[in-house]
Amino acid sequence: GAVVSQHPSRVICKSGTSVKIECRSLDFQATTMFWYRQFPKQSLMLMATSNEGSKATYEQGVEKDKFLINHASLTLSTLTVTSAHPEDSSFYICSAGGAPDGSSYEQYFGPGTRLTVT
Amino acid sequence: AQTVTQSQPEMSVQEAETVTLSCTYDTSENNYYLFWYKQPPSRQMILVIRQEAYKQQNATENRFSVNFQKAAKSFSLKISDSQLGDTAMYFCALKEYGNKLVFGAGTILRVKS
Numbered sequence: 001g002a003v004v005s006q007h008p009s010r011v012i013c014k015s016g017t018s019v020k021i022e023c024r025s026l027d028f029q030a031t032t033m034f035w036y037r038q039f040p041k042q043s044l045m046l047m048a049t050s051n052e053g054s055k056a057t058y059e060q061g062v063e064k065d066k067f068l069i070n071h072a073s074l075t076l077s078t079l080t081v082t083s084a085h086p087e088d089s090s091f092y093i094c095s096a097g098g099a100p101d102g103s104s105y106e107q108y109f110g111p112g113t114r115l116t117v118t
Numbered sequence: 119a120q121t122v123t124q125s126q127p128e129m130s131v132q133e134a135e136t137v138t139l140s141c142t143y144d145t146s147e148n149n150y151y152l153f154w155y156k157q158p159p160s161r162q163m164i165l166v167i168r169q170e171a172y173k174q175q176n177a178t179e180n181r182f183s184v185n186f187q188k189a190a191k192s193f194s195l196k197i198s199d200s201q202l203g204d205t206a207m208y209f210c211a212l213k214e215y216g217n218k219l220v221f222g223a224g225t226i227l228r229v230k231s
Contacts, residue, residue, distance in 0.1 A: 093163065
């Protein structure tokens with residue numbers, strides 16, 4: 001099956017700094033990538049959908065200026081948490097796949113990144 | 119709007135026995151997909167099984183099978199011969215054609231030896 005990687009797997013940063021998380025599709029080209037946030041023992045919450053070469057679409061309530069998403073190529077999307085605060089501490093998961101119009105059902109998930117803001 | 123409901127926050131089962139996880143959903147579409155994902159302690163999301171709504175036959179993957187009741191909008195997962203490695207959080211998910219994947223709240227399954 002298709003493989004999606006995330007880097008780093010865990011990161012600790014100080015309050016007020018920015019941190020970047022990378023999501024790569026290793027053996028296929030992903031026109032669409034998704035970013036999720038997950039709190040302990042809770043479900044995945046979709047933050048945004050990014051399509052290669054265009055601006056990301058953010059879900060209601062997600063601050064686009066705080067969570068910057070860039071999908072520069074068909075194999076790489078990045079999530080930058082700007083001016084991080086302790087409440088941004090969470091588990092962030094990306095997935096890749098699907099067609100831009102949402103017609104494809106295939107999504108392949110990365111292993112996730114645990115962010116801790118001190 | 120598409121919604122997914124998992125009414126069992128936690129369940130436990132004895133090793134080698136069978137357990138069924140419940141899921142109901144709501145959609146106004148006729149074409150959609152249903153999924154069960156497993157999230158073990160490593161937190162890697164793993165696709166367990168997939169069902170296309172237009173198919174009447176229930177999907178089966180080895181020890182995992184579903185009971186898909188389209189009219190009742192029910193999509194339960196049956197795990198036979200439970201193994202310790204099945205311990206995980208299980209998410210039911212729905213994807214309408216052209217729309218995003220929506221997850222249920224999840225069910226924590228513990229397999230006991």
